[in-house]
Structure formats: structure tokens, C-alpha cells
Amino acid sequence: MEENTGKVEIGDIFTVIDENDQEQDIEVLGLLEIEGDTYAAVGFADEVQKETDEDFDVFFLRIEGEDELANIESDEEFEKVSAAFMAAEAE
Template sequence: MEKIEVGEIFTISDENDQEEEVEVLATVDIDGIEYIAVCFVEDVQEDSEEDIDIFFLKVDEDGDLSALESDEEFDKVSTAFEEVFEEEDLED
């Protein structure tokens, strides 16, 4: 599978098999593992002052997406993405 790019939109299924479109907001590589930050396209398209929910997913070697497996992994990934988003804010 090709590398996932920021701005890419794709469909994922939740635990209830409902499909939702998500947009990639950022990518980060931690210890050779690619992670992506995504949000629901519907949330981005709404013209609102409310915060949007951001989710982190792991990209395996086959390009398949999976949920983070532990609180420790979540903490590590969320810290890395906070740094990415802070850098983007400084550039704006």
C-alpha cells in the first residue's frame, strides 16, 4: 500500500459496522511504526467553533489500520502528535 498522505480521505468501519469517512490530519513515525491522526469528514465540513474529535490509528506493514493497543502507546502517540500540531501552529 502507498504511504498515507495528509488530506487523504477514506472510509473506516466502527465496532457497529457503520461506515464513516475520515480525513488524515497528520502522520508521524515512531520507532519505525507509522501512525495517523484522523477526524470525521463530517466534523471538518461543519462550520462550527466546536472542537473536533481526533483519533489516532496505527498503520501496519500491509497498510491496514488498527486501533492503538494500550494506554502507554496512546500516551506516546498523542505526545508525538501534540508536537506536530504545535509546530504547525507556529508556522501559521
């Protein structure tokens, strides 16, 4: 996967507010540039850092500016990003 030249880097941890107004820490697991936009694959930091063989949820966010994470708004964009990360992982 390509590394972003901005401020967001693999291993960074961000605190976000979930739908229940609870703070959640997410960790950047991977970065990928797709058609001029940079995307981050993230997971909940507490799940990522557990040393276990269990699967954990991975989410995709768009990086706006140098250090802002934004939700992917459309199903089409999500499908494109998901497929690109899966292809990059398979390499």
C-alpha cells in the same frame, strides 16, 4: 509533521466500520513517525469538513504496511503517540 512515504497521505479519506456496524468516513489530518512506526491522526470526515469553530474528535491509528490503518492497542502506545502529536503541533 513528517509526511509518510507510503500510500497513506494527509487528506485521504477511508471508510471504516464502527462499533455499531455503521460505515464512517475518516479523514487523515496528520502523519508522524515515532520509533520506526508511522501513525495517522484522523477525524470523522463530516466533522472535519464543516466550516465551523467547534472542536471535533481526533483519533490516532497506526499505519501497517503501506495503506492499512490499525487501532492502537495499549494505553502506553496511545499516550506516547498522543504526546508526540501534541509536541509536533506546538512546533
